[in-house]
Amino acid sequence: MKLRSGLQTQFLLLMAAGLAVVVLLVALMMHRQHRMQVAVEDLSGEAMQTMVGESLRRRGEGTASRLAESLASPLHHFDLDAVGGLGRATLRQPGILYVIVFDPQGNVVHDGSDDASGYGKRMDDPMASGAITARALHTQLNASTMDVSAPILVGGERIGGVRVGYDLAAVHGFREAALADLNARLSELGRRNLLWVGLLAGGLLVLGGGVLWLVQRRLVRPIRQLADSARAIEAGHFDTQLPTSARRDELGDLMRAFGRMRESVARHDRDIRRMAYTDALTGLANRLAFRDALDERLLLLRGGTRQLALLFADIDDFKRINDTLGHDAGDGVLLQFAHRIRAAVERLGGDDAILARFGGDEFVILVEADAVTGDIRGVASRLAQTLVEELGAPLLVHDREVFLGTSIGITLFPEDAVSATELMKNGDIAMYQAKVADKNCFRFYSRAMDQAVERRMHLEQELRGAWDRGELSLVYQPFYRLSDGALVGAETLLRWQHPEHGMIAPSVFIDVAEQSGLIETLGPQVLRAACHDAVRWRQVREGAEPLFVSVNVSARQLRNGDLPQVVADCLRDSGLAARQLHIELTETAVIGDEAHASRLLNQLRSSGVKVWLDDFGTGFSGLSHLRRVPVDGVKIDRSFVADILRDPDDLALTTAIIAMAHSLGITVVAEGVEKEGQHDILRDRGCDLAQGYWLGHPLPVEGFMDLLRPEPMPA
Known part of the structure; x- marks a missing residue:
């Protein structure tokens, strides 16, 4: 009985507690x-x-x-x-x-x-x-x-x-009426809720446990699974297996929608990666993709027998296309180059080759070969030679043929370096050396190139202020008329007397100025100074035949398109007559884009300035080029004049050049005349003018003016 009373009490207490809880609730x-x-x-x-x-x-x-x-x-x-x-x-x-x-x-x-x-x-x-x-x-x-x-x-x-x-x-008024109506409705709703709350309060105690179990099983567990999957996707694991459900309710829809979202995120991630790793213009791999592929390839090759080579190909004089034909034409050239490079790589590079565009006009190729059965140097050489030949073929741009070359630098793994950074640096250095060498060629990296690049960079830095410091000066080498031996003019030559290294060869620093773009500053300075010096010559030769001065102009100055205006400014500032100025250009400077060159040269000639073609015979010379490019004179290259006495071929070629030029009304000038026999045979063949050490050495302006002064009459 006590047990029953105790159990009843406990039950009543439990009910009372439950009722108190309900009442409190x-x-x-x-x-x-x-x-x-x-x-x-x-x-x-x-x-x-x-x-x-x-x-x-x-x-x-x-x-x-x-x-x-x-x-x-x-x-x-x-x-x-x-x-x-x-x-x-x-x-x-x-x-x-x-x-x-x-x-x-x-x-x-x-x-x-x-x-x-x-x-x-x-x-x-x-x-x-x-x-x-x-x-x-x-x-x-x-x-x-x-x-x-x-x-x-x-x-x-x-x-x-x-x-x-x-x-x-x-x-x-509308607001107050609406609020009054809302208050009445809320009060009525509250009374109804009170009744239902009382009825449902007891049921909540019973249903609470069941609802908790149901929620745990049907809601909490699937949501926890989705949360775990979301964390995995956030970490980048887009292949994470998602929970599947055949439920037809909202949670089932949520799980299926989450799965579609995962697929969409994965697809967008692939698209973004493709955009981040692909060159937009050519569709090739870009720098970032190539670097990742190179790092991965080097990791796989370490300790193995396979070798690889990197070929850095840079289009020569590509800026000329953008400057003269526009950037749309430049994009067309890049697409044609990419197509040719891709075709060559597919033929000669092997299945593991990678081609990428690093931006601008630079392409990079990775090729592999087995160290035992293959020769990576030979593979790279064959591919580079093929690229030089095929990329040197003319391109059709805006219905005109354009000739562009390609400079290629090659570096080898593991011979030259074992890290991606070092390999890419070495490839750049080798490509730079190819440009310095002669362009349109390829060069393998060597450790000596590092020192050469460092010396060249130092030389470029020193050259930047050399004119202002008075280290650069002009000398003049005379021209003589072969028919009567009269002095008729002089060629302007630039000299650099370095305070530490002494006299630096023009072939060295002129090339540095060309490659660095300093020639665009030095060229007009030399032209202006030469014009002023030529005006001083008139004061010494009053009443005599006026002398002309010739000034060499680089291909870079010609491509800029402002050469006629620069020449006009120099003539105006100095007071020199236009007919007393001769502009010398190399054949290669005008052959690349004859239409552009012809337009600028016609402007110069129409002003009275004479245009000579320097180093004639060493480039793509021919009658057709002389007919298309307006020039007043050609200078036979010294390499032909040097052997004219002992090489019948050089004599025949020189004779043909003289006859061809005269048939077109063009003056012929021979350079490098160092022997009396050369002078005599050129005079006999009808050559118009000549210069060389046998006739006269380059002289500073004061020395050249002394040459012009008449000798005093003997007492």
Whole structure:
């Protein structure tokens, strides 16, 4: 009995505790409901106020905007009847207190009344200033009125404005009525909820455990699985296996949607990676993709027997295409080069070859070979030679043939370096050496190149200020007419006397100036100084045949396109006659783009300046080029003159050049005349002018002027 009494007590206590908990919950819920009702009323009031006010504002701005557009034409033509009609029509809309049309000074044009009683009066109410100065829709509020103004524009010019006033009292009344209705509904809902809360409170105790188990099994577990999958995807593991479900409810839809999202993210990741690792113009791998592939390939090759080579190919004189034909033509050239390189790599590079474009006009190729069965140096040499030949073939750009070469630098793994950074640096150095060598060729990296590059960079740095420091000077080598031995002119030569290294050979520093672009600064300086020196010669040779001065111009200066203007400026500043200036250009400077060169040379010749073709016979010389490129003279290269006495072929070629040039009315100049026999045979063959050590050494300007002074008569 005690046991039963004890069990009953425990049960009653448990029920009492349960009932107390339910009562407490009900009390808390009622209190919470009351608090929520108050909060809902406040929030609803604010929301209604905001919603109604925003709705009224949008309505007012829309009405004012449309009315402004409609009033533009009537107000522009000052049709007050039409203005009044539009104002009265708008004024009849519910809630509108007034409609005022005004001019730019704020004077009333029409107030919407039948008699337009306010016409001509200046608006002076508190909101008038804001409406008058507004240049766009402008809304103002006070306690009872919302004023919306809009400018009236004709052709972008403000000819006036319109104001529409709305009564806010109706808005407040609507809000109060809506809140009262909402409060009544909430009170009724609260009473109903109280009944249901009491009925459901007991059921909640029973259902709580079951609901908790059901939620855990049907909701929490799948969501936890999705969360784990989301963390894996966030870490970049897009192949993570997602939970599958055949459920037809929202959670099933969520799981399937999550799976589709994973696939979409993976697809976009692949697209982004492809964009990040692909050159947009050519579709080849870019620098980033190539570096990753090279790092991976080196990691696999370490300790193995396979070797690889990197070929850095850079288009020679590519800037000329962009400068003369435009960047669209440059893109077309890059696409043609990429196609040719890809075809060569597919034929000769092997299955493991990688081709990439590093940007600009630089392409990089990776090829492999087995150290036992293959010769990586031979593979790279064959591929490089093929690229030099095929990329040197003419390109068709804008219906014209363009000749461009390619300089290729090659570095080997593991012979030259074992890291990607060192290999890429070595490839750049080798490619630079190929450009320095002669362009349109290839060079293998050697450790001596590092020192050469360092010396060249130092030389370039020293050359930058050499002219201003007075280290650079001009010397003049005379030209003589072979028919009578008369001195007729001189060639301008640049010399560099370095304070530490002494006299630096022109073949060294002129090439540095060409490659670095310094020639574009030095060239005009040399031209200007030579013109001024030539003017001084006239003072010494008064009454005698005027001498000409010839100045060498680089291909880079010709490509810039401003050479005629530079020459004109120098002639004007110095006072030298145009016929006394001769411009010397190498064959290779004009052959690359004959149309561009011909246009510039015609401009020079039309001004009176003579144009000579230097080193004739060493490039792509021929009668066809002489006919297409306008020149006044050709200089036979010294390599032909040197062997003219003992090599019948050189004599025959020299004779042919003289005859060919004379048939076209072109002057022939022989350079490098160092023997009397050379002088005599050239004179006999009809050569016009000559220069060389046998005739005269290069002299500074003062020494050359001494040469011009007549010798004193003997006493």
